[in-house]
Amino acid sequence: MxxxxxxxxxxxxxxxxxxxxxxxxxxxxxxxxxxxxxxxxxxxxxxxxxxxxxxxxxxxxxxxxxxxxxxxxxxxxxxxxxxxxxxxxxxxLSELTGVTVDADTRTARVVGGTLWQDVVAAASSYGMTALHGSAPDVAVAGFVLGGGLSFYGRQHGLAANAVTAIEIVTGEGALRRASATESPDLFWAVRGGGGNFGVVVAIELELLPHADVYAGMLLWDRERAPEVVPAWVAWTRTAPESATTSLRVMSFPPLPELPPFLSGRDLVVIDGAVLESDDDAAALLAPLRALAPEMDTFGRIPATALLEVHMDPPGPSPAVADHSVLGSLDAAGVEVFLEQVGPGTRTGLLAAELRHLGGALARPDARGGALSAIPGEYALFCVAMAPEPQAAVAGRAAAFGVVRALSAWSRANLVPTFTETRVDSSRFYDGEDWAALCRARDVADPNRVFVANHGL
Ligand SMILES: Cc1cc2nc3c(=O)[nH]c(=O)nc-3n(C[C@H](O)[C@H](O)[C@H](O)COP(=O)(O)OP(=O)(O)OC[C@H]3O[C@@H](n4cnc5c(N)ncnc54)[C@H](O)[C@@H]3O)c2cc1C
Structure with missing residues (x-):
């Protein structure tokens, strides 16, 4: 009862x-x-x-x-x-926001529910940027507490590793500060442990010294996917850590509000950022450009503009998704991906994405927290629009279908920020870290006051 x-x-x-x-x-x-x-x-x-x-x-x-x-x-x-x-x-936390940049220490202090777009704008005034994700209106808190995959990630690691301090309201209503020297156990736990430890009301994080970046997208009709997908997968095997990219097979409904190059079209899109000089970035991208994309926006842009490159929805949207982390993708894996979402398929998905991992994203950081690295080669993320409940059922099934088809290439671990369902959250962490995280939660929140999207 x-x-x-x-x-x-x-x-x-x-x-x-x-x-x-x-x-x-x-x-x-x-x-x-x-x-x-x-x-x-x-x-x-x-x-x-x-x-x-x-x-x-x-x-x-x-x-x-x-x-x-x-x-x-x-x-x-x-x-x-x-x-x-x-x-x-x-x-x-939408009304508890604000950001202050300290140019000398190259850090920002970000209040509770502040969005990445506000942090990136503030940092840009000092010729800097931050380890933000693809969308401007994601909040810093949920992103960094769950790890955080940025288009600067293969060079600079998980966004959680850039956090230098947090201020948090605990289950007793106390305000605590945690850093490497203050409540270090709590500081370790919250960086990856998400919303299980309290309400985070401020985050201090290191900024990146990039005023601009070589970034953009390459776009082809989906008919070209059988050439583009294996070429990108082969390219990622030798791409330097300075390059963090994503490949998506996307399907857009015919909508007047969409630009003609998207409306009603099935596409394959590669996008991301390359932290190199213009010449070196162009040389690196040459094998992909040799596939003659119908649109190529890669070039040097202000760091603030990287928030627009991935074409995420401009506002609140109804979406369902599924996710897995893949190890290396061989020719058979690429074939299965193409069988699922390539030319001629009707997936019902807005996008099936392969986000390139590896580099610093895969290297545990000794100064990091409960989640300081993501093992694996690619984060697979399949998303469908779900404006009404029936579409959500169909979209979930479609997304799960692609994830299941690639299960022979998938690993046991998952990325918290890409996981849109309740799962056994030990899958986010290394086994010992998981046990330590549960112990830390028992200390920090013994009465289980807090409920996170991903519980412990
Ligand atoms: C369009 C889109 C693009 C995205 N792009 C990326 C990307 O490039 N890389 C990536 O890694 N992820 C990406 N994500 C996923 C996103 O990072 C996660 O959904 C993240 O959790 C969102 O954080 P939020 O605070 O905005 O969301 P919320 O739903 O508000 O928060 C998610 C969880 O974080 C915790 N939390 C949030 N705020 C606080 C707080 N102040 N104190 C304590 N706990 C808190 C809570 O447990 C909460 O349930 C994207 C998501 C979308 C929808």
Whole structure:
């Protein structure tokens, strides 16, 4: 029998934090995550504007016997949405934002729910950038706490490794700072351990000394996939760490809001960044350009423009996805990939992506946290648009079908930020790290106040 949680303490918060309860006017808007396919129905959604309000919400929730799910944007809401959230308060960090750059130490201090686009813009004023992902409106918090794969990643490693300190509200409502010298166990755990340890209200991270970057995309009709896919896979085997790229087979519906080169088309697209001089980058890309793409946007661009290269959706969207990490792909693996998504197939997917891993992404960092490297050669990510529930069922099946077809090439591990379903989260970590992470959670959150999209 379920009991109705007593949410009265939340409505009496001394600090006046905005709290939306089921049935109230703002509840539906507040509970809606970036991923519109996720129908999360929590006991309440709190939208704090100060750290004190975060502390009050956590204390009030715990006093009411409710659990707390930190959420910045809801880009990663799919796995959380699989849970029954009737006893959970979502703490949405969208109004607790801000970024300060320290040019001397080449670091940024990023408040709770700040988006990557704001960090990249602030860093660019000083000729720097950061280990952001492909989309401008992903929050720094969920990205770095789950590892974080950037187009600078093969050279500079996981984004989590660039974090130098965090400030976090714990299950008792206390504000703690963790770094290599302050609460080092907590600092280790949170870098990879996601939202299981508290509400992160600030992150300090190292910036990168790049004002501009050689980046862009190459695009062909999908009919060319049988040439392009094996050529890119062969190219990745010898590509230097300075190059981080992705290959996607994409299908776009005919929509007037899409540019003609995308609307109604099936395509193969290679994109990413190359941290080399113009001449060296051009020489490196020459074998791919020799395949005569119909569009080639690679060139030197301001570092801020790298956020647009991957053509991620410009705003909240309904999507379902599946994922695996692949080891090396031989000719048979490439053939299976093409059988699944190549010319003539009707996949129902928006994209089947192979994100190149390796390089610094695969090297554990001695100064890093619970997740400091991702073993494997490629992250496979298959995504379908799901504007209504039936499309979500079909999209999940389509995405799973491609992942399953490539199971002979897949590894046991998964990338947290690419995982959109509840899985056995020991698959994200090295076995000993997993056990240490669970012990760290027992110390940091013994009452299990926090609920993350990927639980421990
Ligand atoms: C269009 C798109 C492009 C993407 N591109 C990339 C990419 O290039 N590389 C990559 O690695 N990933 C990528 N992702 C995945 C993305 O990084 C993850 O979904 C990430 O978790 C999103 O973080 P968020 O805070 O915006 O999302 P949320 O859904 O708000 O957060 C996800 C989880 O992170 C934790 N969390 C978030 N904020 C806090 C906080 N303040 N305190 C404590 N815990 C918190 C919580 O456990 C939460 O459930 C992409 C996703 C999308 C939809």
């Amino acid at each position: 379920t009991t109705t949680p007593d949410i009265a303490p939340l409505t009496r918060l001394a600090s006046g934090c905005e709290v939306h309860l089921p049935g109230s006017a703002g509840y539906d808007a507040a509970r809606t995550p970036w991923n519109l396919a996720v129908d999360q129905r929590p006991a309440a959604v709190a939208v704090p504007r100060t750290v004190e309000q975060v502390q009050d919400v956590v204390r009030a929730a715990a006093a009411a016997g409710l659990r707390v799910a930190p959420q910045s944007t809801g880009h990663g809401a799919a796995a959380l949405g699989e849970l029954e959230l009737g006893g959970v308060v979502i703490v949405r």
